[in-house]
Amino acid sequence: MIINRFFPQFMHKDTGGKWLLSLLALVTIIVIIFNFLIPLLLPEMSALHMPTYMVTLLGKYLCLALLAIALDLVWGYCGILSLGHAAFFALGGYAMGMYLMRQIGDRGVYGNPELPDFMVFLNWQELPWYWIGFDSFAFTALMILLVPGLLAYVFGWMTFRSRVTGVYLSIMTQAMTYALMLAFFRNEMGLGGNNGLTDFKDILGFSLQSDGTRIIIFSLSALALALGYITSRFIVESKLGKTVVAIRDAELRTRFIGYKVEDYKLWIFVFSAMLAGVAGALYVPQVGIINPGEFSPINSIELAIWVAIGGRGTLFGAVIGALLVNYAKTYFTGALPEFWLFALGTLFIVSTLYLPKGIVGLFERIKNKNSDQNKQAENKLEEKTA
Amino acid sequence: MNTLTQVKHKFQDVLRRDRTFNHTLQGMHSIQGNELDISHKTVLYLEDVSVSFDGFQALNKLSLYIDDGELRCIIGPNGAGKTTMMDVITGKTRPDAGTVYFGQTMDLTQMAEHDIATAGIGRKFQKPTIFPEHSVWENLELAMKTDKGVWHTLFTVLTSEQKDRIEEVMLTIGLQALCYVKAELLSHGQKQWLEIGMLLMQDPRVLLVDEPVAGMTHQEMDRTAELLTSLAGKHSVVVVEHDMDFVRSIANQVTVLHEGSVLAEGTMDEVQNNQKVIEVYLGE
Ligand SMILES: Nc1ncnc2c1ncn2[C@@H]1O[C@H](COP(=O)(O)OP(=O)(O)OP(=O)(O)O)[C@@H](O)[C@H]1O
Numbered sequence: 001m002i003i004n005r006f007f008p009q010f011m012h013k014d015t016g017g018k019w020l021l022s023l024l025a026l027v028t029i030i031v032i033i034f035n036f037l038i039p040l041l042l043p044e045m046s047a048l049h050m051p052t053y054m055v056t057l058l059g060k061y062l063c064l065a066l067l068a069i070a071l072d073l074v075w076g077y078c079g080i081l082s083l084g085h086a087a088f089f090a091l092g093g094y095a096m097g098m099y100l101m102r103q104i105g106d107r108g109v110y111g112n113p114e115l116p117d118f119m120v121f122l123n124w125q126e127l128p129w130y131w132i133g134f135d136s137f138a139f140t141a142l143m144i145l146l147v148p149g150l151l152a153y154v155f156g157w158m159t160f161r162s163r164v165t166g167v168y169l170s171i172m173t174q175a176m177t178y179a180l181m182l183a184f185f186r187n188e189m190g191l192g193g194n195n196g197l198t199d200f201k202d203i204l205g206f207s208l209q210s211d212g213t214r215i216i217i218f219s220l221s222a223l224a225l226a227l228g229y230i231t232s233r234f235i236v237e238s239k240l241g242k243t244v245v246a247i248r249d250a251e252l253r254t255r256f257i258g259y260k261v262e263d264y265k266l267w268i269f270v271f272s273a274m275l276a277g278v279a280g281a282l283y284v285p286q287v288g289i290i291n292p293g294e295f296s297p298i299n300s301i302e303l304a305i306w307v308a309i310g311g312r313g314t315l316f317g318a319v320i321g322a323l324l325v326n327y328a329k330t331y332f333t334g335a336l337p338e339f340w341l342f343a344l345g346t347l348f349i350v351s352t353l354y355l356p357k358g359i360v361g362l363f364e365r366i367k368n369k370n371s372d373q374n375k376q377a378e379n380k381l382e383e384k385t386a
Numbered sequence: 387m388n389t390l391t392q393v394k395h396k397f398q399d400v401l402r403r404d405r406t407f408n409h410t411l412q413g414m415h416s417i418q419g420n421e422l423d424i425s426h427k428t429v430l431y432l433e434d435v436s437v438s439f440d441g442f443q444a445l446n447k448l449s450l451y452i453d454d455g456e457l458r459c460i461i462g463p464n465g466a467g468k469t470t471m472m473d474v475i476t477g478k479t480r481p482d483a484g485t486v487y488f489g490q491t492m493d494l495t496q497m498a499e500h501d502i503a504t505a506g507i508g509r510k511f512q513k514p515t516i517f518p519e520h521s522v523w524e525n526l527e528l529a530m531k532t533d534k535g536v537w538h539t540l541f542t543v544l545t546s547e548q549k550d551r552i553e554e555v556m557l558t559i560g561l562q563a564l565c566y567v568k569a570e571l572l573s574h575g576q577k578q579w580l581e582i583g584m585l586l587m588q589d590p591r592v593l594l595v596d597e598p599v600a601g602m603t604h605q606e607m608d609r610t611a612e613l614l615t616s617l618a619g620k621h622s623v624v625v626v627e628h629d630m631d632f633v634r635s636i637a638n639q640v641t642v643l644h645e646g647s648v649l650a651e652g653t654m655d656e657v658q659n660n661q662k663v664i665e666v667y668l669g670e
């Protein structure tokens with residue numbers, strides 16, 4: 001297949017992934033051409049482009065898809081049902097939000113060059129120590145990875161070492177994200193309390209309101225999703241990936257052939273948290289706000305539902321699930337807001353009852369049926385020719 | 387050039403699993419510098435080992451010595467504590483009292499399960515436990531004796547020697563035709579064989595084999611007997627089995643467990659003629 005030339009060796013068998021990435025590349029190129037290049041070079045033809053709000057909406061979906069991949073790695077492959085993954089997403093988002101706050105400078109309502117508006121409002125005299133460094137984008141980028149990674153490391157180290165598994169672990173992750181939500185709601189945290197961080201102006205000197213910046217952030221989200229997907233595929237195709245699945249299916253056996261199970265769980269958990277952090281960081285400039293609501297336990301549960309509906313343990317299933325459910329959510333919250341939670345619940349029940357392997361499993365079933373028919377046809381052919 | 391490789395080595399050194407996750411080692415015994423010492427011919431020592439579950443005495447001052455290269459069969463009625471004994475040796479269950487040594491120096495009661503496995507004790511479970519979603523080949527690959535740290539496992543690729551080794555084991559267990567078949571599709575007997583194959587891939591010093599022939603046909607049983615006897619000598623093999631014909635066909639030394647301690651020890655004939663044994667086990 002020619003298409004394989006564009007993909008690394010470890011993706012050659014991943015038909016779904018190849019489709020997904022090709023589609024993603026196509027959409028990104030179209031958006032860049034019609035929304036960026038044509039308006040720039042041929043202003044008179046600029047009527048052709050997609051509305052920018054739609055591009056941004058799509059960019060948001062891509063970030064959520066990246067978050068879904070992160071959860072699929074730990075849940076679908078390693079069997080750790082984390083119901084607190086939105087917390088890592090939110091932490092990445094807050095790190096980005098702090099950088100964007102510093103970028104406002106003295107253009108806030110109070111015009112204070114040193115302090116963000118909410119601190120002036122609270123009569124704070126100086127910047128808390130943990131805000132130091134967020135003027136620098138490089139430092140922020142590091143924190144986007146480090147803060148979620150560190151939390152995952154500490155949490156994972158304590159729980160995996162004590163061999164907490166199953167429902168207990170899920171409950172603990174819920175407790176973690178809930179505790180963080182309560183903490184971030186407090187004004188004393190110095191992160192904007194229940195209003196969170198908002199009123200962002202620009203990023204790296206480019207205005208967040210301009211179409212060009214938005215297109216670029218969208219493209220970066222697409223790139224992050226593609227790279228995140230490829231890296232995750234590399235991991236699950238490696239021997240480490242096989243070991244992680246082995247842990248999911250027979251933890252004791254894995255231990256008794258000499259693998260230190262805790263290390264493996266910790267590694268994949270930390271990696272996944274960092275991925276979620278990146279997703280959150282790209283999400284925030286596109287929605288223009290980050291507040292403690294992102295930590296709310298229901299978000300993490302919804303995330304698990306996307307992955308379940310899309311299909312666990314395939315990576316692209318998670319992406320499909322995230323895109324579909326979020327599209328449905330946008331539609332429903334516009335048209336019939338009261339019904340969204342019911343719709344989501346119904347979707348979840350139907351998918352667990354009739355599609356245990358999600359949408360991806362449905363595709364596979366259809367494909368297998370076809371190939372079965374092919375085989376039967378071949379057999380008949382052989383009989384006839386014999 | 388030289389400095390470049392030096393930097394590379396430094397970098398690899400920093401990223402090594404035990405460096406990165408240094409404090410997760412929790413003061414467990416490290417195997418390095420603690421090589422297996424079998425200068426006294428005995429490879430496994432269990433002395434006065436007791437285990438109780440909620441007041442029920444599963445092992446009661448059990449003492450057992452396994453020599454290097456020996457093939458030992460352990461028999462005993464249901465609930466005698468045979469599986470519990472293996473749990474104690476492999477670190478799954480910690481004894482309430484007693485000592486368990488691997489060679490002269492390694493105190494197994496202080497080591498983590500994965501360290502015990504890497505040190506050279508392999509185990510087959512009573513209920514065949516394999517990786518259902520992986521192919522036969524992958525099952526063997528995962529079990530292979532090699533560096534099992536996280537970072538190494540992420541980047542490792544099979545060398546041709548390692549592939550040969552997997553082929554070889556696959557031939558021994560007779561599953562080469564099913565190489566790419568998912569392990570969950572194997573029959574019960576084939577699963578048993580696969581698990582034995584995984585044991586072989588680990589190349590352990592001591593093999594603990596819990597009921598290897600359950601669910602096997604007579605032919606398969608004969609082949610298992612052949613395999614286990616051929617392994618003895620290079621490895622020590624401890625077999626727990628209920629099937630008396632099978633035990634007779636492989637064992638020279640038999641230990642009878644009863645209510646958590648050793649009832650009798652000797653050749654099959656000696657054991658079978660032992661009055662106490664007849665009373666509790668064979669006579670029934
Ligand atoms: N985790 C546990 N908790 C409570 N009781 C246990 C546990 N493990 C084993 N036991 C009990 O300890 C006793 C010894 O069990 P063990 O599995 O060692 O017997 P066995 O000799 O292997 O028997 P079998 O021939 O049936 O396999 C049994 O009575 C069992 O019920």
Ligand SMILES: [Mg+2]
Binds near residue numbers: 468469512596
């Ligand atoms: Mg048993």
